[in-house]
Amino acid sequence: MLDRILYEAARRHGDRPALIDGAGTRTYAELEAVSAAVGQALLDLGVAPGDRVGLHAFNSWEWVAAYHGILRAGATVVPINALLTADEVDFILRDCNAVALIGSDDSLARVADATTEITSLSFSAFADLKPAAPLQPSLEPDAVASIAYTSGTTGHPKGAVQTHRSVYLNMALTATMHGRTDRDVLVTALPAAHVYGNVAINSTLMAGGTVALLERFEPAAALESISRHRATLFEGVPAMYSRLAADENLAAADLSTLRACTVGGQTIATSVVEEWEARTGAPLLELWGMTEVCGLGTTHPLYAPNVHGSIGVALPGISIRVATFDDDAIEAAPDEPGELQVSGPIVMHSYHGNPTATAEAFTADGWLKTGDVATLDRHRYARVVDRRKDVILSGGYNVYPAELERVVAACPGVELVAVGSASHSDLGEVPKAYVVPRPGADVDEATIISHCRAHLASYKIPAKVAFVENLPTTSTGKLLRRSLGELDV
Incomplete structure (x- = not known):
């Protein structure tokens, strides 16, 4: 399922540009060929279906190829934040019993002490990999695709177990809500290892668009990339928009090709939204998501009214509710604050190896408790008020x-x-x-x-x-x- 996204996209759009980064442009056919070779290399190293393989590096075309290569081998991707220290990476690799770690030379060197007991594969070795064997059969929708780690309130990271169905649907529904097509060019510096970045990148590839991927966010570089690549989409967190609005290069930047932008990760001031929309002429669509829903849970449909200050409505086929603080099975009245909850096929399966945390994350009737305080109006538009926990x-x-x-x-x-x-x-x-x-x-x-x-x-x-x-x-x-x-x- 998820393991066939890049394969199918390459079949339809082989010679079209798939990904642009500081190293150049890769077509769909080129990205798929490297991905397939990575998958074969993992199989040759003895990685078996279901084995966990870590992926630790900053944004690059190799990161995307490795992500799909791991899936191609039938293994489970464990995306690891590139900013984590060796101690933090070591905990994740041990907790999920990873058998291998893929990353750049620099990232692998930084965590060398954490990889002494497992196999490592560097991006620099990709050029020497042999061509892939025939495509592996598509995995079952309920097979585990990824274990994405998010810190728990105890201070120890928890691994959200995400199935192929959950991640695939999140990407597909996001592409649908934002009207992504093969004519889109996305510019983003969102970390690929985070669910927001992962969904932004792969929902665009799913639609046959082009991703201009920045290694890290710098306002001037982002503005230059939007102008040079004639971007139709930009996605980021609120701080990025604040820094873009304050950058001295904004006035001269050509942002006329943008048709939509998205913002998530935390609440954003309405004044910032209005300022960005006035400058670009494109809607800035707020969204909400979390690791436990494999990406987005709510957003604004592209052609529906853009309600500033709201995180939008639930993705198609997904249910959200705001439960009272006194009883998590009773829905709060419209505009009454309560805890935001989610139900549907995008919700994680469990926390890896942590049945206690898993039980605590769900209500008795099966809804995921997000920990966010929110309101829901009579039109089912949600607004995040605060965070119930201390995050x-x-x-x-x-x-x-x-x-x-x-x-x-x-x-x-x-x-x-x-x-x-x-x-x-x-x-x-x-x-x-x-x-x-x-x-x-x-x-x-x-x-x-x-x-x-x-x-x-x-x-x-x-x-x-x-x-x-x-x-x-x-x-x-x-x-x-x-x-x-x-x-x-």
Whole structure:
């Protein structure tokens, strides 16, 4: 199913450009040939159907080829954020029992200590791979396609088990809602390892369009790419649009070919949406999604009214509801805040090897509890009000306080720590650590941040550290994170 997307696209659009990056342009036929060779190489290395294969690198054409190559071998893709440290990558590889890891030379070198017990395949070896054997039979829709890791509230990553049906449908429904065609050119810097980026890329390839993939986001480079490739679509998180709007190159950029843009990852100010739409003449469609729904859960249909401040409506065939806080089986009244829940074939199967977390994620009647506070109006348009849990959304990345607390607490001289958030003009919010030092300890902000850099991805590192005498707690001694702001007064 999912393993045939690139194969079918190459059959229909072989000589058309599929992917453009800093290394040049790859046609559908060229991308498919490398993907097939990667799949054969994995089979030759002894990778069996269902085995887990990690994919760890920044955006590139090789990442996309490797993703489809893993699926071609009948294996399960484990996308790994390129910013994670060796310790974090090691946990993921061990948790899912990965048998191999594919990545760039640089990414594999950074995590060398985590790959001593498994096979590694570098992007640099792709040119020497032999042609592929005949296409493997398409896997069953309910076979596992991917295990995508998302941090849990305990601070330990959880692997969302995604089936071929779930991921395929999310891509297909996204393409349908946004009206993607073989005439589209998408420019994006969204990480391919994240569900938003993965769906943006592959829903475009599914439709036969062209993806201009940026390794990382830089406003000037994004504007230049939109102009040079005459992009019809741009997709990003709110911070990207804020930085684009403030960039000195915006006035001279040719954005006239854009027909639509999307934004997700966190809420975006209506003023930013209006400013971008005024500059481009294209609708900026808000969407909502999460790893546990394999990508998008809601968005705006391209030709329907674009309701600013709303995350849109459910994808076709998918159900959403807002449940009361008192009873998660009772739907809240229109415009009444409650917890957003999702049901349908895009929802993950489970958390890998974690039946307790899986049970906690679903209601008794089978709806996924998202943890987001939202409202639903009488037209079934949803709005996200806040987050029910303490997740910090920083520039589109999920940062979980418990994970930071676990790392900071291990720093010499730290007695107690709690992590909250501080507002940020571009990123929305950033993590802030509140630390109670041990008596007589010589610990400062630089020491703590340096310690974090050795154990955490860059976007998780606290932007600020405040030293306090005590932390707010409940009567049972549990940290009261919602009261951390009072320490700043």
